[in-house]
Amino acid sequence: MTMTPETLKNEPRHLRRMTIIWVVLAVAADLLFWFLVGPHVPPGRMTTTAKNNQEAFNILLVIAIPVLIGVWVYLGYSIKAWGIKRNDVESVGGDEARSNHNAQVSWIVITSVVVLFLAGFGSVELWSDNGSGGGEGPNPVWSPPGAIVAETAALKGTSTWAPGSNKVLVVQVIGQQWKFSYRYPAFGGMETTRLILPANTTIAFNVTSLDVIHSFWAYQLSVKADANPQLNNVAYTKTGQQGDFVVRCSELCGIWHGSMYNYGKVLSQSGFMQWATQTEAHNAANTKLLPPFAWTYVPDANGASGGFYPDGNVTPYTNSQLYGAKTPAS
Amino acid sequence: MFAFYLTPGIPGGVVDFTHSQSPGQPVDLTVQTVGSIGYGAHPTYVTYMVKDPSGRWLHSTAWKLPANTVIHMTVLQYDSGSPLRNQQWGQVSGVTGNEASLNGSSFGVYDSNSGNGVGHTFTVPGLGISVPLVGVPSSATNICGVAPCAPSYVHNTITFSFKTPKTAGNFSWQCFVPCALGWLYGNGGPMSTQGYMGGYLDVVA
Numbered sequence: 299m300t301m302t303p304e305t306l307k308n309e310p311r312h313l314r315r316m317t318i319i320w321v322v323l324a325v326a327a328d329l330l331f332w333f334l335v336g337p338h339v340p341p342g343r344m345t346t347t348a349k350n351n352q353e354a355f356n357i358l359l360v361i362a363i364p365v366l367i368g369v370w371v372y373l374g375y376s377i378k379a380w381g382i383k384r385n386d387v388e389s390v391g392g393d394e395a396r397s398n399h400n401a402q403v404s405w406i407v408i409t410s411v412v413v414l415f416l417a418g419f420g421s422v423e424l425w426s427d428n429g430s431g432g433g434e435g436p437n438p439v440w441s442p443p444g445a446i447v448a449e450t451a452a453l454k455g456t457s458t459w460a461p462g463s464n465k466v467l468v469v470q471v472i473g474q475q476w477k478f479s480y481r482y483p484a485f486g487g488m489e490t491t492r493l494i495l496p497a498n499t500t501i502a503f504n505v506t507s508l509d510v511i512h513s514f515w516a517y518q519l520s521v522k523a524d525a526n527p528q529l530n531n532v533a534y535t536k537t538g539q540q541g542d543f544v545v546r547c548s549e550l551c552g553i554w555h556g557s558m559y560n561y562g563k564v565l566s567q568s569g570f571m572q573w574a575t576q577t578e579a580h581n582a583a584n585t586k587l588l589p590p591f592a593w594t595y596v597p598d599a600n601g602a603s604g605g606f607y608p609d610g611n612v613t614p615y616t617n618s619q620l621y622g623a624k625t626p627a628s
Numbered sequence: 629m630f631a632f633y634l635t636p637g638i639p640g641g642v643v644d645f646t647h648s649q650s651p652g653q654p655v656d657l658t659v660q661t662v663g664s665i666g667y668g669a670h671p672t673y674v675t676y677m678v679k680d681p682s683g684r685w686l687h688s689t690a691w692k693l694p695a696n697t698v699i700h701m702t703v704l705q706y707d708s709g710s711p712l713r714n715q716q717w718g719q720v721s722g723v724t725g726n727e728a729s730l731n732g733s734s735f736g737v738y739d740s741n742s743g744n745g746v747g748h749t750f751t752v753p754g755l756g757i758s759v760p761l762v763g764v765p766s767s768a769t770n771i772c773g774v775a776p777c778a779p780s781y782v783h784n785t786i787t788f789s790f791k792t793p794k795t796a797g798n799f800s801w802q803c804f805v806p807c808a809l810g811w812l813y814g815n816g817g818p819m820s821t822q823g824y825m826g827g828y829l830d831v832v833a
Contacts, residue, residue, distance in 0.1 A: 472714070474713070474714055474804070475806070475815045476802065477751075477804070489714075489716045491716070491721075491756065492756075508713055509806070510813060552815060553820040553822070554800060554826060557753065557754070557800040581719065583719075583737045584715065584719040584737045587715045587737070587741070588715050588716070589715075
């Protein structure tokens with residue numbers, strides 16, 4: 299069917315129809331998503347970063363859903379209104395195939411605005427949430443108040459923490475094939491194989507590895523940072539709710555990678571303090587044998603059998619070789 | 629069920645200890661660690677061996693154990709040791725009393741920078757179990773090089789007990805000493821091949 303000025307004049311206002319359908323469906327879908335699905339979207343709301351990441355994810359979807367519905371409405375409406383009927387002759391070219399300048403400009407402008415808004419929104423979220431729980435490398439661009447003081451104290455061996463102190467708790471995460479272990483400089487530098495944290499406390503995770511690259515992923519805490527040998531990768535979060543969380547390695551690291559996970563807990567501050575002091579006392583004999591707390595460790599220098607000795611036989615070791623780039627406090 | 633599918637991939641298959649004693653009675657599990665297995669596809673690989681309920685030494689690291697049962701474990705450690713890469717594994721944990729016995733003397737922590745160091749560990753991360761296996765003197769003249777090793781070779785005897793969980797499950801275990809000599813970071817070769825320095829505890833209810 300060829301469009302003539304007469305037939306065009308009698309055509310219904312398709313754009314208005316499509317817009318009305320789109321607005322109704324998009325608003326309904328957004329409301330349903332926001333109130334029914336949104337609160338259950340991973341990673342939950344256990345920490346500030348988890349809560350912020352959940353909100354950011356929900357906002358992204360609230361923006362994406364109307365775009366998706368817009369495409370579907372357009373396709374559906376087009377098929378219904380302009381689809382070839384049985385025995386119709388399919389028209390090729392002509393007026394029906396001409397471009398629509400307004401539609402093209404609108405599409406480019408709208409999608410550009412959405413993308414630029416999301417880029418700005420993502421940057422603000424990253425900045426306002428101190429890296430959103432992602433590893434920021436050894437020199438974080440964003441640090442929460444008190445983090446630098448706490449980390450300096452950890453390195454000097456003067457770190458302390460107590461319930462209600464409002465101090466940042468420094469926790470070192472050490473990846474090794476195939477387990478994460480954790481050091482608490484505020485509790486004598488003790489090392490544990492369980493990650494226990496106090497509620498309502500800012501945590502500074504300092505993540506490193508003794509061998510290959512691992513990735514520390516505390517899922518419900520919404521913290522994820524690569525564990526690189528001889529590099530300190532710092533990530534921040536603030537705990538909120540008490541409860542259990544799971545830690546997984548998210549970097550394929552060898553035969554037992556699939557077993558490289560463990561469960562952690564966020565306890566009340568007093569509960570954490572009780573656990574930490576008991577564990578510190580229980581582990582005291584072994585803690586004395588650990589190397590001084592440092593941001594990184596050079597495992598080869600410890601002389602473990604089968605270690606990879608790039609220089610053949612490096613003894614005696616310098617502090618740099620023993621402890622990495624940062625000299626220990628003592 | 630899991631062990632059924634696992635069996636084909638593990639040298640020696642799964643060794644069943646669920647019928648080796650009366651229900652509820654402790655299970656005796658005896659293993660040995662050898663610096664080189666001395667035969668097979670990888671004769672130079674360091675390995676664990678296990679004594680099956682009939683007393684035969686088998687090359688297997690997948691063991692079926694009854695749930696909610698005390699396991700009395702004896703490790704005959706025929707390999708030499710060294711300082712640990714992470715002294716954390718020098719601490720005994722997750723076993724009865726958090727102590728193990730080394731040649732009859734109990735210990736809770738072993739300083740791997742002293743004595744003969746630690747040759748291997750028996751560690752089950754999912755159960756919180758870890759025991760350092762103290763090495764034999766590397767200067768000894770009668771170090772075993774072909775498995776299974778006879779008691780006449782120099783060795784340490786490490787014993788400890790643990791209780792399996794009440795419910796069934798499959799728990800990986802491994803050595804946390806990077807003992808694969810000559811491999812990158814000591815964790816390739818036998819540390820990365822099924823049936824040598826790691827395996828599974830297949831706990832069945």
